[in-house]
Each structure stands twice: as C-alpha cells, then as structure tokens.
Amino acid sequence: MSRDYYTLQPDKIYRVGKHYTPGRAGQKIQFITRHHLMYIGEGEAVVDGIWNHRPASAHHVIGPDGRWVQTVYDNDTAWANASQWANQRTIAIEHSNNTGRAHGSDFHPDSWNISEETIISGARVAAAYCLYFNLGRPVYGKNIRDHFEFTATGCPVHLSGPKVGNGFGGRAGKYHQQWMDEAQRFYDELKAGKTVPAKPVNKESKGATMKAVEQVNAHTRAFITGFFTPQFDAIQEIWRQLRGPAGKGWEQLGQNDKGQNLTLVDAVAAIRQQLTQIQADVNELKRRKK
Numbered sequence: 001m002s003r004d005y006y007t008l009q010p011d012k013i014y015r016v017g018k019h020y021t022p023g024r025a026g027q028k029i030q031f032i033t034r035h036h037l038m039y040i041g042e043g044e045a046v047v048d049g050i051w052n053h054r055p056a057s058a059h060h061v062i063g064p065d066g067r068w069v070q071t072v073y074d075n076d077t078a079w080a081n082a083s084q085w086a087n088q089r090t091i092a093i094e095h096s097n098n099t100g101r102a103h104g105s106d107f108h109p110d111s112w113n114i115s116e117e118t119i120i121s122g123a124r125v126a127a128a129y130c131l132y133f134n135l136g137r138p139v140y141g142k143n144i145r146d147h148f149e150f151t152a153t154g155c156p157v158h159l160s161g162p163k164v165g166n167g168f169g170g171r172a173g174k175y176h177q178q179w180m181d182e183a184q185r186f187y188d189e190l191k192a193g194k195t196v197p198a199k200p201v202n203k204e205s206k207g208a209t210m211k212a213v214e215q216v217n218a219h220t221r222a223f224i225t226g227f228f229t230p231q232f233d234a235i236q237e238i239w240r241q242l243r244g245p246a247g248k249g250w251e252q253l254g255q256n257d258k259g260q261n262l263t264l265v266d267a268v269a270a271i272r273q274q275l276t277q278i279q280a281d282v283n284e285l286k287r288r289k290k
Helices: 043-051 116-132 176-191 210-243 264-289
Strands: 031-036 060-062 068-070 090-095 144-146 250-255
Touching (some): 031 116, 043 060, 043 068, 060 116, 090 116, 210 264, 250 264
Parallel strands (some): 060 090
Antiparallel strands (some): 060 068
C-alpha cells in the first residue's frame, strides 16, 4: 500500500483477530491518544505476539523506523486506554520503542527511547486524523491526549505532555514538544493542500540491534505473563463460580422450569423470591390473627 495522509491510508493494514469492540456505541472520534509500545517491533509482530493473546489493542502501530500499520479500523473501538469512555472516543496510536527499560526505571533518559522516524511518523498520522475528522489543529490536552490520563500507568513515558499525573512530576517528557511541533506543522501543511512529504526513510533503528530487540521484547512478554496471566486466571475462576462449569449452571443448586441447572446468580434470585413469598405469607397470618 502507498501511504496517503488525506485518505488515512497506512503503509499496511494488519488487523487484530479479537480484543477490540466492533463499532463505537454511537460515539464520535474526539481526540488522539498517544502510547508508547513497551516493545520494539512492527504492527504485525505486536498483533501476532501480544494483542491476539491478551485483551489489548490500538488502532495504529508506528514501527521503530516510522512504518505505519493499522491494526483496528477507525469505526471500531480499540482496547487501549483501560477506559471504555476514552476508548469509544479516541484513535489510539502506539509508538514502537528502540531501547528497553534501563537503570531500573521506566523514566530514566535511557529507558524506552523512540527513534526520530517514529516520532515524526506518529505525529503526522495524528495530524492527518485531526484534519480528516475535523478535530482542529493539534492541541495538547484537547484533541491530543496521553494514556496516563485515563488509568494508572506511566505510558507514553517520554512522549508524555506537561500534565499532573505523568511520570515526570508534571513536566513534559523529552519527546513531547518535538512530537507536538511536528503534528502542528504537518497539520498546517495538510490543510494548505501542499504536497505531502514522503514517509521517513527506513533505516536501522538507532541502538536497536537484534539482540537488544529480543531482550526488550522478552522482558515485555515476561511482564505480560507474570502480571496479567494470574489476573486473567482469577477472573476466569470468578466467572466459573458464578456461571458453573462451561457456563451451564450448578447441578447442586437445582433447576429452573426449563430443566436448566441454576447459576449462583439464579439461585440467589430464587432464594430472594422465596423469602419474599415467605414474608408475604407471614404478614398474611399476622393480619388474620388481628
């Protein structure tokens, strides 16, 4: 595919197979959310290696050399911000890193760096969306927002804008101003109808050797496995206790008038109904004694 900012055509479309919501529940796109990927790689690798295996996604991934891959369609809701309200109203853009975590801190200057090509490309994609959906010139805090605004996270780390709650005590991350300057400059260029520059030239990402890439991505996979898997298992166990094996209720709780086993929720509802009837009977007996 040939990139076209006016029609929002990416370099490639490679959609997640699940972990997104069709449609936007009637909501309109209102802003762009910036993310850093906590991973070194292209959109295809993120979809196949992460998002198809855990409940997360974004609309776009900007690779370590600026390549633009769309992974969720604009009309659908990506699972990006840990906030249904925000997810239904945003276009989420992930920016690949070219280094991993360093010196024991996500916010160290050497941690989670992003190439200039990725910064420029991500800013231009955001500018194109601001123009296409009539969101106006990119303005931080209005039509450009950050992941940390919607949940407890440090994301997008060095892309973070100057806002209370980010990982830098409210100061902007080192890439924020460069990203915003390019987004505004490019928006003005697009709106003026000038020739769209070619996408950033692909070249080897600075500091991103194959060994370093695998080390960073192994760290990310280990984090996902260690942190999220126990939570998913716990949620699954809660679901099983409420719904019964395979969601077909518990035999020991009895059956409804259709011969189906009751779930825990069904059983509680039945008990409540019976208690209500017992109370009504008691009240009737009291009334007759008077």
